[in-house]
Amino acid sequence: MPQPRPPLPALAAPARPLSATQVRILDLLSQAQRPLSAYDLLGKLRSEGVNAPPTVYRALERLMREGLAHRIESLNAFIACNMPHHHDLAAFAICDHCGTVAEVRDTDVEARLGHVAARSGFHVTKATVELHGHCAACSGKAHGHASARETGHTP
Amino acid sequence: MPQPRPPLPALAAPARPLSATQVRILDLLSQAQRPLSAYDLLGKLRSEGVNAPPTVYRALERLMREGLAHRIESLNAFIACNMPHHHDLAAFAICDHCGTVAEVRDTDVEARLGHVAARSGFHVTKATVELHGHCAACSGKAHGHASARETGHTP
DNA sequence: ATATCGGATGTTATATGTTATCATGCTTCT
DNA sequence: AGAAGCATGATAACATATAACATCCGATAT
Ligand SMILES: [Zn+2]
Ligand SMILES: [Zn+2]
Ligand SMILES: [Zn+2]
Ligand SMILES: [Zn+2]
DSSP, rough: OOOOOOOOOOOOOOOOOOHHHHHHHHHHHHHHHOOOOOOHHHHHHHHHTTTOOHHHHHHHHHHTTTTTTTETTTTTEEEEOSSSOSSSEEEEEEEEOOOTTTEOOOOOHHHHHHHHHHHHHHHEEEEEEEEEEEEETSSSSSSSOTTTTTTTTOO | OOOSSOOOOOOOOOOOOOOOHHHHHHHHHHHSSSOOOOHHOOOOHHHTOOOOHHHHHHHHHHHHHHTTTEEEGGGGGEEEEOOOOOOOOEEEETTTOOOOOEEOOOOOHHHHHHHHHHHTTOOOEEEEEEEEEEEETTTOOSSSSOTTTTOOOOO
């Protein structure tokens, strides 16, 4: 096999544009006030011809690879990244009352975590930081719970 | 209904002892080098008469309530707490190569997180902090992956 | 002792979340 | 046209988690 590599137009990276489904899903995530599960997404897409889980998961995979979406581990759900930045250290403040999720960044926390780990010879590649509690709006009031997951969901 | 409260022997807390199953599960978790999923546990307990998921989940619930075990959200698995202390803010360093999990505490990190949240009026009730990466032993060497989850599992 | 209550367990079935596999069609390069 | 690469579709399997209802048992209360 000759020709090790023809010039290659210009590219260098994953410049391939998002597919229709991928855009649609990112859109749904952006619209939503709260994280959506893969099934939530699937439900909303059924009417549009998407009817199998793998499609959704594949799209999510792509979006996360590109730093456009995040997975919330403690909820098994996904949100759009509000400030696409390619980072592995984002933190999330999840209100267990109203379900909203705020993406927060704090370099001090990042640094501290790095420190703590390094101190014991651990090399961090990815961190999951998820704070559960009550957001400003829900605090004070509303200590009776509505468990977030079933609030304002699927009519 | 009179008698607001008879003296009450001595108690103060949830002094009820763990059930046999609960002890057994805590034992299995302590023994294990790595987090075990609910189904891992169920597998190991089948020979002992436990044969349904709810039993396992219920026991785990109790153990976590008492601060004797933790759930690792990013793995859907559980570990014994190596220093029972009743805290909602523990951090875990998870080696994605050998699968070991170290429970680490750092009051500075805790404080920082509290700060960050408070700054935006968020009240934290529980934090999930899970660092993925490579432990000291696996670092440097072993960058070829074995994905941890399927290493040394169920022969 | 009898009634009662709460916690733990058993049993069954189901919901939710995730992945493997194979088939198909499209775009790009040769 | 043929080959390679990749996105999608479809079906099924697997993994994780909970609902609902019944039974059992030890601790209190009457
Ligand atoms: Zn982000
Ligand atoms: Zn809220
Ligand atoms: Zn602990
Ligand atoms: Zn390791």
